Amino acid sequence: MADIADNAGPVIEQDLARSLVRYGLPTGVATDPDCEDCGVEIPARRREAAPWATTCVDCQSIRDHKAKGMRR
Known part of the structure; x- marks a missing residue:
């Protein structure tokens, strides 16, 4: 029994x-295993936990830190 x-x-x-779509955030699976900022390969555990x-x-x-500072 569940x-x-x-x-x-x-x-x-x-x-x-639904929240990701509402805020315009990516919802699918990222196809590039490399970080778009630094170019280092995103660890497999992170890609499994957050495929987007x-x-x-x-x-x-x-x-996140920069975005937090901009909201003040």
């Missing part, structure tokens, strides 16, 4: 996909 967490997974994925990722964790952190 528990609440088993049933929540698909619902969460649908909500995430086009940047490595370090470059995404820099982008």
Whole structure:
């Protein structure tokens, strides 16, 4: 018998996909394994966890930090 967490997974994925579309963020699978900012290969674990990722964790952190500063 499925528990609440088993049933929540698909619902969460649908909500995430809708949010990504609403904010104009990429929803598909990135085809280039290299970071678009630094050119280093995005680690397989990150690509598995976030298949839409086009940047490595370090470059995404820099982008997030810059975006946070711009919102102030």
